[in-house]
Amino acid sequence: MATVAEPNKNLKTGLKYLLLVLVALVFLFPMVFMVVSSLKPDLQLLRDTSSIAAFLPVGDISLDNYFAAFRRAPIGLFVFNSVFVTGLTVIGSLFLCSLAGFAFAFLEFRGKNLVLSIVIATLIVPFETIAVPMLMVVNTLPFVGPNGLQWGWLNTYHVQIVPFLADALTIFLFVQYFRDLPKELIEAARLDGATWFQVYAMVIMPIAGPVIATAAILKFLAMYNQYLWPLMVTQSEQFRPVMVGLQYFFQLNTAWGEVMAYLSLITLPVLAFYLFLQRAFIASIASTGIKG
């Protein structure tokens, strides 16, 4: 039996890897194109697009586009703004949404199912439809900051953070994950004397690594890619994130090399975040024995 099955199995594994390689290429090619192009002068860049050379670092290779990009836009500021806003939002939303998910999954309260249904229903509302009403709301909200009480949230960091702290998708992810955990775990902790918050903090969150990683990645990407909202609420350069910063490179005639250099630079934080999460993710699975 085993000897008959062997070649078949090898073939299957081979096909699987072939497929994975193809998929990887589909995802890698744009990145390779972006990085390679960022090293070429505009003329050569455009000429190469019609051949395989588009993916190869050949011809007149230099870092000139990067220097030009830094001269054109305050890239450091934009990246800082994006990372700052995204980071705070990810951390805040993981905390708030996991608390909400915990309540929906484990606590009994009147109207729970109705509230959860409403939360999930908001998943189908596109952001574009509520962007303008939301702008009008934040424009009139008070905020107490270092400069005392102020009205209107435009041109700030918090206008980019607070509206996105709680979202249905993240709550939903946590609810689903928590519901699949054994109920006895919570009960045992309750009998051991844990308050609900201690159950959350000491028993549930430590074994929620997989869902935390998933939610963090989705949230990070959504926030880092924000364009419409920051464009609406940040008129001054000081608070603008990377996506809005892209505008600096689409002037009268677009400098494609610089665009590619800029894109390469702002992709770095995303890659770093992925690598960090992947390690945390694997560590969390290894330590709890709970699979994602």
Place this chain on the structure above:
Amino acid sequence: MAGLEFKGVHKSYGKVDVIKGVDLSIAHGEFVVFVGPSGCGKSTLLRMVAGLEDITAGELTIGERVVNQVQPRDRGVAMVFQSYALYPHMSVYDNVGFGLRLKKTPKDIRDQKIREAARILQMEHLLDRKPAQLSGGQRQRVAIGRAIVRQPEVFLFDEPLSNLDAALRMDMRMEISKLHQELGATMIYVTHDQVEAMTLADKIVVLNAGVVQQVGSPLELYHHPENLFVAGFIGSPKMNFLKVTAEKTDAGLTIAGADLEETTIAASGSQVSTGDRITLGLRPHDFIESADGRLRGVVELVERLGNETIVNVRLAGGTQVIAALDGDSHLEVGHEARFGFAPEKLHLFDADGQTIAR
């Protein structure tokens, strides 16, 4: 000192009544087993003691206190779950010590108690491991250890052994029994396995469909079941039941049926009138091979276990019964045989399944 008192305890989920009025006293230090078929409400009753389920109606007292509204952690109870419910991210040491940590017990006292529990349960060498690195039996020990360190007044066990293999189950059963003697705490133990119930309990509570059928010591239940359900549930192999018709005579009660030739037994028979259809119960171990026995049938299966011989017999009326005979019985499959019994070993049940007083 913590005994328990159930007064008219009810539990419903919406319109479904799961526990239908339980009245029960449990003395301090008693080992009580709730036993009954799957779905009869054993776990629900236990969870109400733990405080994990609300009590729909009635009153539950632990020690001197009515605990209906008391939080689980303030009830002085600890529970061992069927699924162990160990915290997967914590070492055995931290699992056992979690309750103490929450109570802000000083570190040195905590350490002492954890090691003491580990010693009692012989798992000192496991303290650094994670639950995923333990076998089923070891996990169960940790779960028990977690209960012990909190020094509860009442231990609750919900089918703690049903995920273990047979041999391990025997060992753990003995350990739990030993633990009860050592700690002297009140223990409530839930199982669907009547053998576990018989071997562990000071007092058995037989439940069926949310109603207490009978409360008593293992031998009381075995020898004096109050109804058909208890008679059929307690004892292995199960009690045999035959349909017979009763007739009142001067000597007592004369019973006969398709399976049973006319037999007269001494009984006041005050609950019975002539012509009643009643049920006769006879335990397998009360069958006696005898040439003038009142039960006649054909042997259909013989199992020789050495110390005894289990035979399946189809009686004249077609009812199949199981008899446990001496190890050296010569019966073979296909033999026609006769069996007798000592009349005082008979159990009689009226049409409602209640035991007829003798």
